Every structure is written in C-alpha cells, then in structure tokens.
Amino acid sequence: MIIMESNATQEQIDQVIKEIKKFRLRADVSKGAYRTVIGLVGDENKIPFTHFSTLPGVKEAIRIETAYKLLSKEYGKFSEGLSEPFVVKAGDIGIGGDEPTFIAGPCAIESKEQLFKIAEGVKMAGAHILRGGVFKPRSSVHSFQGLGAKGREEAEEALTWLSEAGKKFDMPVVTEVRGEAQVDLLAEYVDMFQIGARNMYNQDLLTKVAKKNKPVLFKRHFGAGIEEFLSFAEYIAAEGNKNIVLCERGIVPIGKGKQYSRYTLDLNAVPVIQKETYLPIIVDPSHAAGRRDLIFNLSCAAIASGADGLIIEVHYNPAEALVDGRQMITPDKLKDVIDACRKIHKLVLPERNKS
C-alpha cells in the first residue's frame, strides 16, 4: 500500500502507478477528498518498498501481510472512500450502515404469480431487497435447476418478472449468477449479483462479475475457512470493485451421527470478519438451518452477533415450493423475525461503533 501526501499531484500519482507496472503488478487507486492511497495487486514480494517510499509525493509505503489486503481494515483506514461504516448500495438501499438490511424472496422463481405474491408479502413484512433464483445450483443434476435451465427465453422471462416485481414493490433485486455465460444477461436485469457458496472458489466467475461494477453478494463456501473466504473476495476487489457484501450461510456440520440441520451457522465469523475488513457482512439463516423452525432464533442470533442484515427464503405456502420448501418461512413469520431483529440490532450497535 502506497499512501500519498495530501498535496501529491496527479503527475506524482501517475508516476507511482507507472513504477508499479514496471514490476508487473497492477494498481488499485483509492482517491479521497484529503489524500490518495494506492493498493498493489500482485506479489508484493517483488516490490522494493524502500524505493517506493522515496518517490516524490509518497508519504509512506507499507507492506500488508494478508492475502486480502485491498479489503483489510488497514487499507480501509487510510482510504477515506472506504471509511467506516462502509455502506454498499444495491439500488438505493444501503447495507452496512446503522440499520440492518433484510433481503427476502423465494428460493427459485417458479411463476410470475408466485413471485409477485411473495414480493408483496416480504415488502409488507419489512424487507428491503427482493431475491429470486433463476439459475439454481443443485447438488444433483437430476433436480430442478431453475427456470433458467429451460432456455434463454424462459430465463429472460423470469428475469423480467423479477425486475418488474422489484419496481412494483420498490425493492432492488438480486439473483444468483451460476456460470460465466450468465453474467452479461443478468447484468441487464439485476441491481446486485449473488455468487453462491458453491462458486466461492470460482475465480474466473468472480473476476467476470466484478467487472460489471455492480454490488456483489458473496457467500462463503460451506467448507471454507475465513481466510480463504476473504482471499477470494479479494478477486472481486482486485478488479476495482469493492461493493461486496459478504454472507455467512453455514458450514458443514461436525461429528458423527444424525444431522439435525443442513449446515452449522458460524457466527464467530461475523465479528471476526468485521475486525479484519471494512466490508459489511450479512447472514443467511435459511440455508444454514434447512428447516423453518430454527429461522427465528438463528436470525436473532445472527443480528446479535453483529451482522448487518439477513437474507431469508420466503414462500406464502412453503409446502408448494419446488426447491427448499422445508426451510422457507411465511411473510407473517418474516415480520416477526424483522421486528425482533431490529430491536436486537439497536442493542448491539454501540459495541460495533466502539471498535
């Protein structure tokens, strides 16, 4: 990280970037009202930091030891543009500020009617952003893969519904991008990309999505450590896109015997990640639980752990859902969750602001 003097000229900044390129690294330039900070994308071991610290206009050249340096608290501290709370905007909704954000909707979009009915329900329950899956990643090739699997036309139709529902109920929309071939198409319809847990390690997809410069909801893989999670988020940041909302959605259950829930929510991850990076982090209790009777408590726990919001699967009649019906809650139940979570968020916010 190269911290420029507050009065450094554009020429001096360009000179530093030119030097960085000489070493075959890329530059991540973060301009603030007061000063400019330049991050390095590539292997810092090749860089003579002492040389850089002597260039004109450079205040300090600091090595950051993590693999997620562009997302680190330290980098954020010097880049005013990233100063906390760092709020990511999806449409006109901010995530990471002083109020929790709730994303809700069906797991998979099944029909226009189904989507609109759920959209109305979640809006009335207090949700801010509408989710709905068109391209569903599934563990079995023999399972329903979303309307997107039926062909380009069906995919566009479903995306049009999503976009219309968002407008009608005044909510930005987010959907999952499962493969590189879907990036351009989805970019036309959605306010925010979701990259699912199974694609956390898919660096080619991350890079391609990042370039669209839309906010990205980035989910942790269920077998990934926190360091891996942040290191792959860095693939998005390295394209100059820091509009990343991290999402904890459960890790593989431990031990022998019966599994009582699909995954195990890792809430240590929430405060830990908030101490490592300036990015907001939300929690997906639906996939972590895999059963609806745990959603209320896991949602409250997530917010109490410090999360900036939740993403929850909702259906007016869960028994009818083609995918994941067992874990969906009704709009009424969502309202209970949101009401309790708002109160809990207020109770724990002072702790976040202390650190």
Add this chain to the structure above:
Amino acid sequence: MIIMESNATQEQIDQVIKEIKKFRLRADVSKGAYRTVIGLVGDENKIPFTHFSTLPGVKEAIRIETAYKLLSKEYGKFSEGLSEPFVVKAGDIGIGGDEPTFIAGPCAIESKEQLFKIAEGVKMAGAHILRGGVFKPRSSVHSFQGLGAKGREEAEEALTWLSEAGKKFDMPVVTEVRGEAQVDLLAEYVDMFQIGARNMYNQDLLTKVAKKNKPVLFKRHFGAGIEEFLSFAEYIAAEGNKNIVLCERGIVPIGKGKQYSRYTLDLNAVPVIQKETYLPIIVDPSHAAGRRDLIFNLSCAAIASGADGLIIEVHYNPAEALVDGRQMITPDKLKDVIDACRKIHKLVLPERNKS
C-alpha cells in the same frame, strides 16, 4: 417407555420393574402427581413391547428410537416431573426458567485474594453462580494444571476458598471434575459439578459423578456431533440423575488457513437441542472465542439463539491470569454483557414458549 395408568398401584409398578429386570434392563421411574412413567435403561430390542403393554396397570408401552430416550422430549412429555420448562437447580438458583442464568468467575483459582476479588466483581455485575477451576484439563502436560495438581492439601484449600466465596457473595459454586479420583472430594465442596469438553466421552466419570445426585454442567466435546453429545448425557440420566445442564462451548474451526478464534460456536445446537430434549442448555462464549473482543457479540448471539444462560470467564486484570488470560473479560464488561443479554432474552422468550 412404559406409561402407567393414572390409577396404577405401587404393586403394579413394582411388577413392571420386576419384568424389566428379567430382561436384564434397568428401570428409570419417573413419578408425577398424575401418573408414573418408566424408562428402560439398556437395549430395548430385547424387550417384547406388546407383552409389556398387556401387564396390569400399563396404559401404553412405546419404543423410543433415539440413544437419548430418557432425555427426549417425548419421555419428558409423559413424565410430569420433567414437564417444561424443566428447571435444574444449583443451590437455590434455577437454570432453564423464564430468566437467563449467568455463571462467571476465574478460569483457574490462583489465590484466595484473586478468587474473592473476582467473586465480588461478578456478583455485582449480575452473575448468579460462581465458577473457578481447581483441577484444570490442559492440552500440554507442561502447562499449569490448577492448584489441585500440587497435592491434596492445596486442592482442599482452594476448594475451601471457593465454598467460602460462594457463601460470602451468596452464589452457588461450580467447578470442573477432571478425573474419577476427584469426585468424592469435590462433592463435599461444590453445588454443581462441571464435566469439561475433553471428558464428554469419559463414560466412567459420567457415571460416577451422576451418582452424587448433584446437578451436572455437561459440556459438549469440540469434535462431537449433537447426537453423540446427547447420547453421552444419557449416561448421567441412566443413573437416575436428570439434573443436567448442557453446555455448547464451540467446535473445531473448519477449513484451511489462519484460525481467528479458538473454536467456532455452534448456535444451531441451541434450538436444535431444545427441540430434542427437555434439558436446559447454556453457552460458554469464552472458550469458543479464545479472545475477549468477541465475547460481547457471541454472548448476545447465544442468548438470541435461545440459550438459557451463559458461563463466562472473568478476571479483574486478565493480563495477570495464569490460564486463558486472552479470553477473559473484566467485571465491568460482564455487566454490559448481562444487561444486553437480559433484554435479548425477553425478546426471544415468546418463541421458545410457542414451541
């Protein structure tokens, strides 16, 4: 499980018990004001349930399919003595009722002065039960093993302090029993036994402790699945002692790379266990975190997940502590935790009472 008619005579009950013994099983008799329920200890496959259901005074004979049948919701439902909320009493403090319970104190007792100072601190912060370790289980034989390791005399001295501190500050006391040889000694001094995570699988210790008929704080091993955890708690219940408080204290972190906390708190376990058994469950955020800056959020999350209380390590000057200093909080911080947790508990209690 054999459910007796409400008007079954003692003779009929004795007859059933006699029959059970014929099949080389033991009987767990649970008498309520209204009726008696008899659990079976041993392999139920050997039992002809149809035969039992025809004995005089027997209303129903039901096979329970889990390994933790004496602790199961189903068994509790029929045994009024276990009816919910099932409150376990340590001294005059109940765990599992409509208010959360807070257990706090030093990790290890180091001196009388240290213990009394901390006891006073946690009492003023709102704690109900005093904890303090005399026999410390440690990963390395080369680490400090508690005052108990120095000899019988030192152990008794430390236990006397603990008992006195409990009396002085009006808190029941709990300490960990690490081996069978300590059971008799500790029984003289403490209101509640703690069985630590590393001893969860130590069935001979569980059986020996259970027989003392004192309440047992039973911690989940960090590599154990929930089914295993409950199956080993059943070893205590099988001795006729159902005064068990379960404790989630973190599981082994997942994945590769840097570990940011000692363990990962598994809060799915809290509502899951509350749906499987009638026992109360508390959470130990101190060991789960291993660092004090996570304690506030993990404590709040634990209570929000539905936990009946917390056990927290406290020291007036954590830097001085001989064991686990990094994870201890001060009495002042404990007060913040307890205050927030009380409010959160109120918000989530209605959900528990619904189920």
Add this chain to the structure above:
Amino acid sequence: MIIMESNATQEQIDQVIKEIKKFRLRADVSKGAYRTVIGLVGDENKIPFTHFSTLPGVKEAIRIETAYKLLSKEYGKFSEGLSEPFVVKAGDIGIGGDEPTFIAGPCAIESKEQLFKIAEGVKMAGAHILRGGVFKPRSSVHSFQGLGAKGREEAEEALTWLSEAGKKFDMPVVTEVRGEAQVDLLAEYVDMFQIGARNMYNQDLLTKVAKKNKPVLFKRHFGAGIEEFLSFAEYIAAEGNKNIVLCERGIVPIGKGKQYSRYTLDLNAVPVIQKETYLPIIVDPSHAAGRRDLIFNLSCAAIASGADGLIIEVHYNPAEALVDGRQMITPDKLKDVIDACRKIHKLVLPERNKS
C-alpha cells in the same frame, strides 16, 4: 433405468426415448452388443415406472436411488459398454485396467525448456501421461496464476509447448481448465481435461467441458463428501460423457493445532468409490501432502488402497519452481515411487477383481 429386451428394435428404443421426453427428462442411451440400456436424466419421481415397464421392447424399468445413477455400479452392470474394468482412454493410454497409470509433470508450465526437461525426466521414470498447468487456480489473487494469466498469446504458446512435449516424449497431455472461457481453447491442445478441486461444484463448467467429449480428470473438492463428489461427476455423465477419471487429492485437515500437511489424503474414498461406481479413480499425493518427504509413502498407500494410478508433481529442481515447490519430487524419486507402486499394485489387484 430402462433395460431393453435383447431383441428390441431401434423403433422400440426410439419410442421409449420419446416417452421419456414427454416427462421432460432426457435419455442416456448405452448400447451394447447384446442389449440397450437407457438411463434417465432428471427427476425420476415424475416417471411412472410401471407404465414404462409395459412398453414394447422393454424388459425392465428400475428406479436407482442415488444422485449418481448414470455412474452407479448398478447401471454399469446392465450396460455392457460400461462393463468392468471400465477403462478410460486419454490418447492411447488406458486408466482403470490391470496396470496402474502414472501422470506426472510440473505444477505450472514456466518455460519451454523447463517443460521439456521435466517431460523427459518423467518419461524416463515411467510416467504415461504428461501434466502441466497453464491456468492456475490460486487462493490469492496476488499469487502467480500461470502463463495463461498473461494473455491469450502466452496461453497458446504454453499450450503449444505442452502439445509438442507430449508428442516428442510420446505421452498424452492433460491440463487444468479453470473457467468456461478456456474450454474451447484447451480442447484444441489437450488429450484430457482436468477439473480442479476448487471447481468441483462448478456445474456450468462441468457441463461445458463434458460436451467436448474428451476424457475428464475430475478432482474431489477438499471439503466434499463422497456422495457430493459423485453427484457432481454425474453432471459430466449427464452430457453423455462417461470418460471420467475420479481423483482423490486430500481433504481439509481435522482438529486443532499445527497442520503438518496441506491436506489429509482420504484413502477410504478409493475402495468406497470403487464399490459405488464403475469409474477409475486415481490419487494426487502431491497436493495432499504439500511436502515432498511424504510423497513416497502416500503414493504407495494410495496404490495399496486400490487406486488405478497417481498424478504427481515433478521438477528437476524443486527449489526453482514458481508454484508449489515444496511438494515436488525429482524424476529420480518419481522412478522409486513408480517402481514400488507397480509391485504393490500387483499385490492388491486380486482383491479388486474379487469384488
């Protein structure tokens, strides 16, 4: 699975396929000299099996309960084309027969000279197939990502070297495909695709690669259970491509404390998978170990567990390697490994043929 009569006509087969399509499923047709077997791609729950069993030319209609039915032993048993040992051919080298197959080469191709020198070394040591990475998946965006990261031209150049080295030393070649955009390019140069562990869950990539009808070396993700691994291999099979070689390459280490190897080789997986599916399975000891002093023993263990071959990273001077130098062995050491493994394979082969 629909098993046709041995004298079923093409018309009858077409009729069955037509019926399958009516239910919006796809058909996987496996023709043998003796009879035809038709697998179903999609949700079998929608299919009235009793109806199918009455169609003309149909001998039997059987539901297979796993998510990897096209790869299951049961399906293989009825499809002569898949009868065991099922040998996958990469160029003229078979994998899965009565001799073990050894794949070796550098982790990343760094230069023509480096590649040719290593190719010669591994050929002389007894290797059959040459590996070499052009597009490297990396945990950190700041690490070397292979020559492919430098641009299309550099990628083609490296692939040309690989192809030439393969021809010169008479070895088919395999390289990793990391993203969808690379599939067409790689198909021109390689005899076999490798899909790396991090992409195991990347179903869009699997589908796209499968369509090229080249053999696929498919690696298990380090956090994936065996059922997941096979269920994702099924995505390849569902495109009509059964030329799949499975590869175990280590799972995330368990427990607390120091990690002595990068991953933990799961050799239970080898005989287990051989009992579940007809596909060959090889082992990658290099990534499992992450240190060269374990390679000999882990290789021998893998072959002793029943593996059909190994894939090993080799460098004439490991200290020089840009990626993974710590885990590479020299060609001389590779010869020791291959010699011992050949003898061990002979000792355990009778056990495989028994089952």
Add this chain to the structure above:
Amino acid sequence: MIIMESNATQEQIDQVIKEIKKFRLRADVSKGAYRTVIGLVGDENKIPFTHFSTLPGVKEAIRIETAYKLLSKEYGKFSEGLSEPFVVKAGDIGIGGDEPTFIAGPCAIESKEQLFKIAEGVKMAGAHILRGGVFKPRSSVHSFQGLGAKGREEAEEALTWLSEAGKKFDMPVVTEVRGEAQVDLLAEYVDMFQIGARNMYNQDLLTKVAKKNKPVLFKRHFGAGIEEFLSFAEYIAAEGNKNIVLCERGIVPIGKGKQYSRYTLDLNAVPVIQKETYLPIIVDPSHAAGRRDLIFNLSCAAIASGADGLIIEVHYNPAEALVDGRQMITPDKLKDVIDACRKIHKLVLPERNKS
C-alpha cells in the same frame, strides 16, 4: 532438555535434577551407555537455560518448542535409550522394528469358547498379539458394554480367559482400560494397556495407567489433530513411561451426505508422526472402516504408508458378534491381509530407514 557431558558424575546429574526441582519442574532422566540426557516436565519458560548450561557436567541446555518434547525426535536423538528404531515390547513381541506387528482378536470377549476359537484362528493367520475387550466404551448407555459391565466377578473371569488364551497360543494380550477404577485390576492380567480413542483426552487416566510401567497402545481421538494426539501421549511419557505405541484409527468423515464408512483413515498421520517422534505407530483399519469389505485395502494402505503394524478385529462368524460385527473379518481373511502386508512392508522399509 539438558545434555550432560559423557563423563558427568552422578553427583553432577543429581545437582541438575535438584536445580530443576527448585523451579518446580520435574526431571525425566534418560541414561545411555555414553551419556545422560535430562528432559524437563513442566513449563520451560520458567527455566533460565543459560544458567543451566553453566552447571558442572552440563554439555548443553536446549529448549524444545513442542508440547511433546519428551517424545520428540530431537530428544530421542540425544537419548541413546530411545535411539531408532525404538522398539516397544509387549511381552516378548517388539513393535517398531524391521518387521510389522499384527494385533488381532475379537472386539468384545463374549465367552471362553468364542475367545479361544478366535485366538487360535488369529495365531494361525500370523498374528503376534491377542486383543479382546472386557470394558467396552460405547456411544449409547443402552448398548452392550462388555462383560466387565456385569460386575467385578465377570470381569475377572473374562480377564482370566484372556490371560489363558494368550498363554495357550503364545501371544501377549492387550485390552482396553476405560476408567481409572479398572487400572489396578487390568494390570494383573494384561501385557499391554489400550487407551481408546474416546479417552485420548482423559489425562487422569493416562497418568494413572502410565505409572503401571506397562506398554500402552494409545489411540488417537477421531476429532483430534496430530499435535493434540502427541501432546496427550506426552502425559504418559511425563510419568517416565515411554513404552507407547501410537494408533491411528480414523477421523470423523468430512462433508455432507451419506457416510460410506464409520471413520476416515488418516494415513498422512503415519509418516508425519514418524518424522515428529521416535515412537512406533500402528493402524486400526477395523474401526476406520466399520465394514469388512474395506479391511484388506485399508490394511495394505496403512502398511504402505509406513505403519509398524495393525490391530484388526476378527471373528470366526462375524454375524454372531455382539459388538461391531459388520467390521470383523474371518481368520482366513486375516491371513490374506497379513501375507500381503508383510510383502508391502518390505517394499517400503528402505524409505523409513533413509529418513
């Protein structure tokens, strides 16, 4: 570790021990023909190493950084008594030398006839040591706990059978000690103690068993990392008993979905542990597999990984066994395993002797 001069007097040695005690640590004295080495039991941070290195007769004072310093290669290197190969003797059978050792027998002793029939079978198959369980640790209190659970008399009877069978078929005998109360009793009957996986963390049991000065077969817990495993073995060594045979018996399976085997054998652990400590290590494929059709391959893999032997459960009629019948093999199959393993051991021995 204090390395004495080769001509150091007993007085000088005593002086060093006295100094060690001053710092409240214990001394582990290892005398060789050539020189004496003194290990420290306790927290080395309290020790001024520079002071010790100036004491008369002291050649060198070295800090060892692991928690298993008395078992470390480094300590072994200087203590001739521990020089490699370090062979542990159970009766007159050595474990850890140039030939693999096979321990076999029933899971649980059920009757004299059953035991003797199996003992004869395993002897003829080539086994060296007889195993048989009297006190069985079980996951459920409702399962059969071994004849030892029926009372002291039944326990003694079963132990007498075991002792007699060992004598009749000329094999030393080993049985599991499950709780502290069994240590004295078992010491009268067995040549070697087994401490099971579930008791790996039971430090009070380890200490009590160690004091009997009999060899200890010490099994790794299924959730324990390698560092933990060795750190708890150190509890035995700290009592002056280094006659420890480590045993890998499988770790908890990873990932989601169906579990195809009870545990996952971790064969990385074998060569890793052999590089960390001088102790022999054997493998238990029976518990790792939980199904008999994997035993042959896992046994061969274990020996190929470098293991010094195997412990295998055998029954002449597995279907009859009261415990673990699914994983038992017949004496005939055991012979196949031993024959193949002997040949494989010869193939991999040179690699061990190299390191």
